[in-house]
Amino acid sequence: MDASYRPGVSFLFTELDLANTFLDTAETIMQGEIRKRNIANAEKAFDAITRFAPKALIESRDSKVFLWRAKRVIRHQLITLHWICLGPLIADGMPARAANG
Secondary structure (H helix, E strand, O other): OOHHHOHHHHHHHHHHHHHHHHHHHHHHOOOHHHHHHHHHHHHHHHHHHHHHHHHOOOOOHHHHHHHHHHHHHHHHHHHHHHHHHHOOOOOOOOOHHHOOO
8 A cells, every 4th residue: 555545644744734724824814813723723733743653654765754844844833933923932942732843
């Protein structure tokens, strides 16, 4: 079975898409509460990626590298948006819900 069709891998890439959608919305929307909600939703997607990536059966090296890079980009965007929109961060530089990645 092609790795891209395995349920765990498909779930991870869906969560990546969701996180990016929420981050894009948070970057462009001017309404504070909607922006905060989108950041929180992106953090939830990031948490899911962090939690499930080690369990997914990703056989392709390219997919593993892509996932790792995408996770780093999302983490960086979360740090930036959190700082701009929500204020100070916890000690390790991540919003509380996204700190585990």
